[in-house]
Amino acid sequence: MGSMAEVTEFIILGRGGQGGVTAARILVSAALKDGKWGQAIPEFGAERRGAVVKSYARISDKPVILHSNVRKADVLVVLIANVLDLVNIDDLMKDKDSIMIVNSSTPIRTGYRTYYVDATSISEKLGLVIAGWHIVSTPLLGAVAKVTGVVSLDSIINSLPEFVGRENLVKLNAEAVKMGYESVRGE
Amino acid sequence: MKTAEKLRGLLLSTPAEGAGGRTGTWRVYRPVVNYSKCTKCGICWLYCPENVIEWLEDKNIKINYDYCKGCGICADVCPVKAIDMVKEEVV
Amino acid sequence: MMSMVTITELHKYGRTKFIMPGTAACPGCPLQVGMRQLAMALDGKFVMVIPAGCSSVIPGSAPYTAYTVPVLHVPFASSPAVASGLVRAVRQRNNNGPVVVWAGDGATADIGFATLSGAAYRNEDILYVMADNEAYMNTGIQASGTTSWMAWTTTSPKGKTEDKKDVALIMLMHKVPYVATASIAYPMDFIDKVRRAMQVRGFRFIHLHSPCPPGWKMDDSYTIKAARLAVETGAWILWEYNQGRLTISPPSIPYKDKPRRRPLEEYIKIQGRFSHLKPEDIKLMEEKIDRQWDLILKLTEIFK
């Protein structure tokens, strides 16, 4: 058992099948490469593909001892903007300094520090559309690296082979991470 | 004593005669072989449920009355009716 | 095909105690007759996994046992699964000896049916002998899936209303390499079958008919007589399926012809469990037997 440490808490909001769970795990692997600790918690229920799903991640300089859900985020990552209509954002954000990173082609006003990146277009451009689903998690992870600095761009890219099977897909996703990193914008 | 040894002593059983008791006392009828009729075919030995009939080297048969329960299968299967079931006398 | 066993060959076991005398079995117990035959077939070198049933009680009291091979007594429904694990372990250690499940009809046809089916479809390297005395005899004669139609038991006081579950045919449809029926009255046939089964790897099933004097309400000495009459009246058909081929076994061959079968009454009348049967019941029973013969003979045509 150890004592409490400063933790950055993430909520990843998306629809079932969008890769929110994997995104949280990539974040943790990247944190490890940066010499940090972390934890990726999926939220499982009866929901199937398409339902609103939350995943959580904690990144810290010390081992994470908490196992409860992340109720309120330091960083809210939104994989598809239309889920914002289905939740009360104030319920999910820790405080006024909390950050939101949304997959959107246009700026979004939320009353919080909000960033946007057109992850859908990036995945389309790279052909990262698998079984009809756009891979939006990797461009968003690039954006997370840029905006928060909690994990590094290189570590995210270096973590991809652990999660992506084929080599060409690793390359394309790495490109997606970079494009997300470069194209994320403030409100 | 080690746990493993103690367990072996109580948890495990080893083969022994009379594990179900001295079952010869269950008997009401006693199989008696009429050796003059016996053809030494071994059929009684083959079907005896209790393994109390020995089919000796010379193919004669020998009944172990300590454990024979007196079921009478041997008499029933004997092709030449060389085994009689005789009522045990009350001693 | 290997030569058939003869009683002359078995003379070498004339003084071998495959079951130690002085067991807790009822007088005239068919299970001990069958188990001795099994042991002769396997030269006494095998292990048994035994679920709850008469055979858990028969060996007598711990720390002693009448059984002379290594035995694992296990819960009622578990024996095929336990044997599956056991056989994997012993094979990993390069021991190719037989792992035998010795189970009654309740453990096989009823409570353990799922584990039986699972082990069979996985084709586990097990010999499964179902010693069928046609009821839960150990708990005091309650009807099981293989109790005969119209047979009295304590849970079918007016006679069982359902037909006997045909476990051997169900096992055949699991596409295992070896399935046979056998009878304790035909030791040479049973021993041959065990030995032939041992030539095959995978799941092998033998349904061994085992008349029980107390359970069938008959004289202790009638065990073999009843088993033999079951075959001679055609009520119990001895057959063997070995890797694609299904044949009627030699003791049953004459009874393919109905006229050569003994009258069914001879089998019925020695059993108290059928004492309530009316002539029309016996006639119906005979029709069921005829239909079973038709089915088995058709199967011999299919599995030629």
Next chain:
Amino acid sequence: MSKQIPLAKQARKVLVGDHAVAEAVKLARVNVISAYPITPQTLIVERISEMIERGELRADYVRVESEFAALATVYGAAAGGARAFTATSSHGLFYMYEMLWWAAASRVPLVMAVVTRVVGPPWNIHDEHTDLLAIRDSGWIIGMAQNVQEAFDMTLTAFKISENEKVLLPVAIGLDGFILSHTAEPLDVPSQEDVDTWLPPRNSRIPYTIEPGGESITMGNLPGNDVYHAILKKYMDESMESAKKVIAEVYDEYGKLTGRNYGSLTECYRCSDAKYVAISMGAWSGDILNAVDRLRDEGYPIGLLRIRYIRPFPEEDISGWINSMKGVIVFDRDYSAGMGGVLASEIGGFVPSNVSFEGVLAGLGGFDVSADEFRVIIREFIDKVEHEGTVRIRKYWYIPEIGR
């Protein structure tokens, strides 16, 4: 730390709890694995199947038709001399119930992971400890991990504990469904080489092997005298007592191998100067620990006693700590109908009458309890005791408001 055993070469990986358990099974070179799918256990056996298919683990995986068969199969394998493993959850564990007792009283070594889950109805796949705790009378050694690293460590050490000649009892390792089973965390995994040195292959002769042509022994026929049964139960009890020492020794060795030092049956955090102690088991202990730290900052003299093994029951540890306390608060994520929290029920009997006590039933059905909620519950308990004197609340149902 002793320098006798060189520290193992360890790789830091990120794994979900279920995969960490599978990793431990692989490193233990288990011979026979059998299981039936049930959420949230399934990831364990899926991963083990992959390991076998890829040739990373040489073992038989037996795809059985039920959990009952799964335990029967690994039990048979263990009786045949193999090192064996199974895993299950909730309804699956209950479907094994008869075999659990048979396996334990047969005294063969065996390891099982129990990914804890609610027992229905209604259907619910989330975390609760009721399933694991319902087997506590069966003769299994029962541990419960706090995090993914510990789930791995407990699984690996379980083989060494179970196979110890002084123990010879099966070991069940609990990990919280989803909260650990599906949560990815970094953990350090020793090399196969180092594990091989520390955990040699199972000695199949201990306590006995059932095999064709082997020793003519029978396990399980009726005893001639019922007293035999009582003696065997007493032996089981002695083995449970020995297990306390063996568990301590095994973790001591393991600590020297890995550098990870756990308490034995329990761990007490900030207890030495505490006047109050919270008691818990499993993953949420981390959240309670966080609450303890914050309460300490607020001036509350509270510690946390975390139960690692509930069987054998850590009586000495519990008595040792609670006798000197002013109050004890026990958190149960489980419920024994007609009684209350299982831990509270078991521990309650050891709490002196002058020590305040509260049993909190929380997180049932898997609902999330945050560190902040723990903080509030504990603080209210302490405040109550401080204001009202000794309180004895055996059951406090903590049930948050729900939207509908």
